Amino acid sequence: MAVLLEARGVTKRYGSRAVLQSLDVAIAKGERLALLGPSGCGKTTLLNLLGGLDLPDEGTVRLEGEALEAMTAPRLAEVRRRTYGTVFQFFHLIPTLDARENIELPLHLLGWTPARIQDRARELVAAVGLESRAAAWPSELSGGEMQRIAVARALAARPAILLADEPTGNLDRASGEAVLDLLARLTEQEGTAMVMVTHSEAAATICHRILRLVDGRIIEGRTGEGGDRP
Amino acid sequence: MTWLVLRIVLRAMLRERGRVLLALLSVALGVSVFLSIRLANRAAVASFAGFAAGIGQGSDLVVRAEAGPLRETALPALRGLRDEAWIRPVIEGTFSRRGVGGGAPEGFQLLGTDLVGLAGSAPATAEPPDAGSGSMASSGEGDGGAAGNFYRSLQDPAAVLVSTALARAEGLRIGSALSGFVNGRPVTLAVAGIAQDAPNRPPLQRNLLVMDLPAAQMVLGRPGELDRVELGLRGEASLPALELAAAAALPPGWVLEAPETRASSARTMTAAFRFNLTILSLIALAVGAYLLFQAFDAAVNRRRETWATLRSLGCPPRLLNALVLLEAALLGVAGSAAGVLLGWGMAQGAVRAVSKTVDTLYGASAARSAQLWPSEAALAFGLGTLTCLAAAWLPARTAAATVPVQLLARGSGTRPARWQALSAAGLLLALAGAGLAFLPVLPAGVAWHAYAGSGLVLLGGSLATLALLPLLGLPGGRRAPWAVRLALRPLRRPTGRHGFAAAALAVAVGMTIGMGVMVKSFEATVMTWIGTNLRADLYVAPLGSEGMAAQHRLSAALAESLAADPAVLAADRFQVVPLRLRGAPTFLGAADFNIHGRHGHVAIIEGGDPNVLLPHLHDLGLADPSAIASETFTRRFGVRLGDALEIPTPSGLRRLTVRGVYADYGNERGSLIVDRPVFLDWFHDDRVASLALYLRPGLDPNREGKRLFAAHPGLQFRSNASLRQQVTTIFHQTFALTYALEVIGLGVALAGLVQALLGLALARRGDIWTLRTLGAKEGEIAAVLLGEGLGVALAGTLGGLAMGVLLAQILVRVLNPQVFGWTLRFALPGPFMGLVLALTLLAAVLALLPAARWAARLRADREAEEGA
Known part of the structure; x- marks a missing residue:
């Protein structure tokens, strides 16, 4: 198993309170990992550390062997462009860009040619089943539609790893299931690893592996229903 | 309630120290600018009327002549009033000294009055109002000067009483000599006493010199003449009864005035200048209010969920409204208190700038420091607090109207403004304002429509600016x-923040452009006028003499000796006297029409070629006395070409015909000019206020000026070129404070722009966070935010540019002619406008850049990160 992303001995404190305590976790290429736990257990903090959006107080996070905390800010930004995709609970689509433009945004950041950008955007719009809504503004989309666009945007640059923070937390059951199917299908197709933060047991089942966090520690690790680990 | 206030209001203020500090600064800055200008104005205007307050109890009535001086011989006519009032005759003049090291001459107001009567011993023609006031009592100041010595010393015809301020500044003691010039003649005065400042009264002006009446009349060369007689009520006497008795006792040609008339005349004199400053200070306050509105709007928006939660817990909307307004009141009180202190400090600087201009423009000696007037401080404090409350009114209503369902709303919290409706309404308002301002025929002096129109243009123009954003x-x-997409797309559906920031900047830029175009038009007109009018080689006036209100005069003999100098080809003698026509103050001037017509030039607007008109009026002489009237005069008094006027003179009412109208930008009261022989016949006054000398061809004016100056050190000789230079300097000096205020207004607007950008960035922190997770670099995000801010700045600047030109049209074409009687040539200064545009945008970049960089590092909302 080739390790893509690895956190070793990471501790994170907010003031005197340790949110994560000497935690170890590794994600293989193409693997889907669920971080399960109650609110405030440190799931999102761990996700931010894995994505290089925050730095650990102790320990290290390595992406393909390179420590994120040693990277300069421009290098980190570069890594985020090329290697990461992110899906948020509240979608965070840019309200002044329409659905297709939101998908195109990371590709513009990467400097792709317009033709390539359009092809890729068209492909993703079709993949998430929103061809008829491609020109809609975010304010005109439903929650489920917004999250599907957000998933398409996160995968646009064919990242090595997708970080999903409660991707169904703000959706009704049907929309949530549709988004989970989409995440599983597309990451499978693209060979993208995924770390998903959730407090939903049901959502976690699409992953290969599930880690349960309580008070900043991993108390349980088990296999999910996402099929064979790559 | 207290529990809520402590936790919701005070705790939030403590947590958001940056926002609170910015709001406090906004209030303090607005209040301080407003107060400092008011205090500076007060100081400048007070100096005009400083005598009455300075030398003792103020009078209740003042007697003056309709034209020319009062004759002392007619004073016994007032004797019958002695039971009801004390009577104080006064003569005024000016004593000048050369400036140190060749600097500008220093002027002193020389006041002659009955000192013996004033001090309370042996009243002759007058008695002191309050013998115990002591304000003019002699003080030894270490000299051991007793009262007896003081009275004895008054027998000295050069004895003068000086203020404590002057004595301290120059180390003067009793017996010290004070050398200078009166009406161009060298004079040495002897310090006979040092006036102590009375408690609870404003201190005596530093530049006040007081002499006994006969001595002052001698020094001023005006024996037997008085400028006014002051009457003060005794004991139980009533003012209406005194007025009736005085009116019955007055000799012909003498008029009764309330004492404040003089001060109000002074106020009229500086009206244009003060109007200019007050409007600008109000603009600073208005733009500051915009800034505050943004601050409160942002604060309310940030705590949207708090309001929603409180509502869901059963908190009534009225209470939420009260909580926001309470915070505004706290900020208003604290900020205004700081603003009052800051304003008092700033006033010390402003008063110097204002007084310098007043000195220059009006020939008066203004105060050099500003005192803190409690009424002004209270006004500024109240205005600051009310502005704060007004700015918080709408956000408070928004907070009160927050519905609990917004707890679930996780958007940016900014709603698009109804820009189409607002900008259309703004355009209509601006057009209505322009239409109102350009209402056709209204009587001179009536300008409410122009003020209201300007206000509507500002309000409407700022709203119409919203249309530029999309x-x-x-x-x-x-x-x-x-x-570019991310930067400019938000402008297509602008939010209230975009709109307010653009509108605030548009107001500031509009005012700057409006005032700038007016000043440039004024400058262009005045420079052309000077170029036309100033034809003589040398201009001669007594030292320290500036403007029509100056009281310096040359004797006829001195003027004659200068005219007879071999280098002089012709001399045009100019004299001017103040006049009351139909109860309003104005001036009557006298010039040598024949000489002026042949050698000089006057910018005649109506009446034909001046080189034909003036000799013709000279030929008409006393047989058909004629005058030319300044444009201001014709507008003020509703006079037209060919109208006949009855002019009060010391020899009775005289009739003249207005046969020409000339342009004059020198005073706001207007003036009539008659031929010198007519004036001499009517006024029996052969003195000269100034002299224009036309030299023989080939002579160097500078060299001749120096030669003449060596022979007459009490006079100032200015060559044509140096006079033009001086006028230009005065012009720019006059508007220096205007420019400074415009910079403050622009600064406040730019601060508003920065605040708006920060507000927008805070509202878009989710977007910023998304961009960061997508791998956008800090610099790229900052560029996006900077682009958005610059878009708003450009909209504000362009809107302001258009609004400024419209405003300038009103100022130049309506307000100036209507209020001040000045027709100005509208000049659109392209380079100036380009400069304002470029500097505003440059300042916007410099102000926005650090804000954008800060905003680019914003973290997402905690709840967004944590998934709530």
Whole structure:
């Protein structure tokens, strides 16, 4: 198993309170990992550390062997462009860009040619089943539609790893299931690893592996229903 | 309630120290600018009327002549009033000294009155109002000067009483000599006493010199003449009864005035200048209010969920409204208190600038420091607090109207403004304002429509500016680079923050452009006028003499000796006296029409060629006395070409015909000019206020000026070129404070722009966070935010530019002619406007850059990160 992303001995404190305590976790290429736990257990903090959006107080996070905390800010930004995709609970689509433009945004950041950008955007719009809504503004989309666009945007640059923070937390059951199917299908197709933060047991089942966090520690690790680990 | 206040209001203020500090600064700055200008104005105007307050109890009535001086011989006519009032005769003049090291001459107001009567011993023609006031009592100041010595010393015809301020500044003691010039003649005065400042009264002006009446009359060369007689009520006497008795006792040609008339005349004199300053200070306050509105709007928006939660817990909307307004009141009180202190400090600087201008423009000696007037401080404090409350009114209503369902709303929290409706309404308002301002025929002096119209143009123009935002958003189309799209797309559906920031900047830029175009038009007109009018080689006036209100005069003999100098080809003698026509103050001047017509030039607007008209009026002489009237005069008194006027003179009412109208930008009261022989016949006054000398061809004016100066050190000789230079300097000096205030207004607006950008960034922190997770670099995000801010700045600047030109049209074409009687040539200064545009945008970049960089590092909302 080739390790893509690895956190070793990471501790994170907010003031005197340790949110994560000497935690170890590794994600293989193409693997889907669920971080399960109650609110405030440190799931999102761990996700931010894995994505290089925050730095650990102790320990290290390595992406393909390179420590994120040693990277300069421009290098980190570069890594985020090329290697990461992110899906948020509240979608965070840019309200002044329409659905297709939101998908195109990371590709513009990467400097792709317009033709390539359009092809890729068209492909993703079709993949998430929103061809008829491609020109809609975010304010005109439903929650489920917004999250599907957000998933398409996160995968646009064919990242090595997708970080999903409660991707169904703000959706009704049907929309949530549709988004989970989409995440599983597309990451499978693209060979993208995924770390998903959730407090939903049901959502976690699409992953290969599930880690349960309580008070900043991993108390349980088990296999999910996402099929064979790559 | 207290529990809520402590936790919701005070705790939030403590947590958001940056926002609170910015709001406090906004209030303090607005209040301080407003107060400092008011205090500076007060100081400048007070100096005009400083005598009455300075030398003792103020009078209740003042007697003056309609034209020319009062004759002392007629004073016994007032004797019958002695039971009801004390009577104080006064003569005024000016004593000048050369400036140190060749600097500008220093002027002193020389006041002659009955000192013996004033001090309370042996009243002759007058008695002191309050013998115990002691304000003019002699003080030894270490000299051991007793009262007896003081009275004895008054027998000295050069004895003068000086203020404590002057004595301290120059180390004067009793017996010290004070050398200078009166009406161009060298004079040495002897310090006979030092006036102590009375408690609870403003201190005596430093530049006040007081002499006994006969001595002052001698020094001023005006024996037997008085400028006014002051009457003060005794004991139980009533003012209406005194007025009736005085009116019955007055000799012909003498008029009764309330004492404040003089001060109000002074106020009229500086009206144009003060109007200019007050409007600008109000603009600073208005733009500050915009800033505050933004601050409160942002604060309310940030705590949206708090309001929603409180509502869901059963908190009534009225209470939420009260909580926001309470915070505004706290900020208003604290900020205004700081602003009052800051304003008092700033006033010390402003008063110097104002007084310098007043000195220069009006020939008066203004105060050099500003005192803190409690009424002004209270006004500024109240205005600051009310502005704060007014700015918080709408956000408070928003907070009160927050519905609990917003707890679930996780958007940016900014709603698009109804820009189409607002900008259309703004355009209509601006057009209505312009229409109102340009209402056709209204009587001179009536300008309410122009003021109201300007206000509507400002309000409407700032709203119409919103329409520019979506236009500036157009380049952010699908083909634009992503950063441009992200920067400009928000402008297509502008929020209230975009709108307010653009509108505030538009107001500031509009005012700057409006005032700038007016000043440039004024400058262009005055420079052309000077170029036309100033034809003589040398201009001669007594030292320290500036403007029509100056009281310096040359004797006829001195003027004659200068005219007879071999280098002089012709001399035009100019004299001027104040006049009351139909109860309003104005001036009557006298010039040598024959000489002026042949050698000089006057900018005649109506009446034909001056070189034909003036000799013709000279020929008409006393047989058909004629005058030319300044444009201001014709507007003020509703006079037209060919109208006949009855002029009060010391020899009775005289009739003249207005046969020409000339342009004059020298005073706001207007003036009539008659031929010198007519004036001499009517006024029996052969003195000269100034002299224009036309030299023989080939002579160097500078060299001749120096030669003549060596022979007459009490006079100032200015060559044509140096006089033009001086006028230009005065012009720019006059508007220096205006420019400074405009910079403050622009600074406040730019601060508003920065605050708006920060507010927008805070509202878009989710977007910023998304961009960061997508791998956008800090610099790229900052560029996006900077682009958005610059779009707003450009909209504000362009809107302000258009609004400024419209405002300038009103100022130049309506307000100036209507209020001041000055027709100005509208000049649109392209380079100036380009400079304002460029500097505003440059300042916007410099102000926005650090804000954008800060905002680019914003973290997402905690709840967004944590998934709530």
